[in-house]
Amino acid sequence: MTVSLRVLDDGAWVSVNDAREVSVSELWRLDDPSFCGCDLPDFVVENVLSVGVDGRTVTANVYGQCIGCGETGVPGWVPVGRLSDGKFVDIDRENTVLPVYDGDDR
């Protein structure tokens, strides 16, 4: 089954199958001390740069900043949802510690 994944409206959204699913302005806890030195960077999503898929996991590459220390940048790929029978299944991104994968691990 083909799934359509794209970034929309100049980086405002991750679109899955022509439905806007993940928005900028979300606050994510990232399991990625390498991003800024904080144990769990408290990361505001300011722009979605690209979207990908790893098996059934939808991942996004985003720009933003850690509100704990102010570091800005692009962490690795962050899981934002899952695909089940070709449909997007949301995860509670704002209340979950999200792993971060680098490009090769994805």
Next chain:
Amino acid sequence: MPTDVERWKSEVYGTEIREHLFRFAEEGWDAIPEDERDAWFERFKWWGLYHQRNGQESYFMLRIGTPNGRLEPGQLRVVGEVAKEYATGPGTNPIFGDAYADFTTRQSIQLHWIKLEDVPAIFEKLEAHGLSAQQACGDSWRNIVGNPMAGDDATEVIDAWPVIQELNETFKGNDDHSNLPRKWKVSVTGTPDGSGQGDINDLALEPAYKEIDGEEQVGFNVRVGGGLARNEPRLARDIDVWVAPEDAAAVAGGLSALFRDHGDRENRYNARIKFLVDEWGTEKLRETLQEDYVDFELETAGDDLRDQYTYNAGGEGRNDLLGVHEQKDGSNFVGLNVLVGRMGADDVIQLADLAEQYGSGAARLTQRQNVIVPDIPDGELDDFLAEDLLEHYSPEPSPFMRGSVACTGTEFCSLSIVETKNRQVRFARWLKENVDLPEGVEEFHIHLSGCTASCAQPQIADVSLRGMKTRKDGEPVEALDIGLGGGLGEEPQFARWVTQRVPVDEVPGAIENLLANFDDQRDGTETFREFVLRHDDDELADLVEPEETSYEDPMMHNTKRTWYPYAEDDELDASPAPSLADGTPITSDD
């Protein structure tokens, strides 16, 4: 690899989108195949329609492009009537009610809650009165900006209006320029006040004198590659070209074609011409323009008037176009403050009545989101100024009202991180009641933008506010970054972001404390921008002391996680969208 947007544009783009738009309008929202929605929403932008954010599916923002902010007699009434009839939806704004028009920082008009099914009737009415939404959004020539009083302003050195008209007529609906790598923003100005704000446009034509064949002529110097978005602000760069008014379309078209051919179509973040100017430099840009895009010898730059620029400059002279000003013909134009640019539809219609009663019926929009009523004879001026409507839309408002600019924000916009327009109204009202400016300071500009797209032009304000998040007492709350000391003028400069992530309820206190510190430590009569210039970032950060005050913010939570932040039940699940043409929610088949 071309982006999705480039692929969609290569299939259908430009004027031909209209027939599809009207077909979908006829057949209804559900006629847009689900797997084609992203593509069609991207294309609809070219005709001024921007699909609203999550939770507001099937509703659109409609942008009407009014070149140079110029509304001919009767057009303001049409805007008000269209807003009143069509710009209502399931959400009611607690400050502005239902049905309003937004005047934008690019002298355009935005209406919200527009249904696709109503678009043909709206277009018919707009176009019957000379108005259009064509190319108001999308990757093409956008609404051309400038001094909205071009042709009438007693201070102008050259009438820019015929040039703007020619550019508008040449490049709207022009297949050679309808599909650019990204938006193309143009400013043309003929006054010496800098009110076209050319520095922040992709292409700026600014008044300049040049000796040609022994005679001094007035024309335009050309600057390229300005813009504020994405943490990459640039001032337009001088490419050492002067152009006569009759050649302006050839040079502007040459530059637009150069951008079409050489702009980056593989990465939309790198697509604006400001990045091409970064990469090439101005010399190569000029050489390429000369060799490949114009068929006459370009003149070198003339003598500009930038040392006279006052608009949004923070010093003496007119920083905006509010108040009473003389026109060339001896009548007057009166600039009225529209706080954050939003005006109720009934007020728009009432103002159209006044414009007809006292003036010619014409109106103008400014880049500071305000409205101008022109052509008022001296003998009518006092009666006009005494009208009740002007108590609310004042020609001489409080500096905090006068200086306020705000973008659309999370109420409707996908990109924004925070609520903006209503918040800026609350800020301005609180500051007006509680804070005094230092003696002699008459103007103080505060611009609030919900994100780095910078639609409220935050980097060119005394106090720049930009949407962010933080945690307060462990809870995520809306916050603002604070920048200081931006402005245009002879020495334009962008604000310096000195304090980050201030919870929104502490921002008015921060501004109050900043102004108190400015008053205490001010050197004589120096301006706020001069004061900022002589301090480093750390010193400035110490002068901004965020603090809770009597100001209360009802929108601290994540307004983006609502379908409409002011709804009684604002949860996304409670959204009535998408809906049929009459507003009835469309139930899901799932």
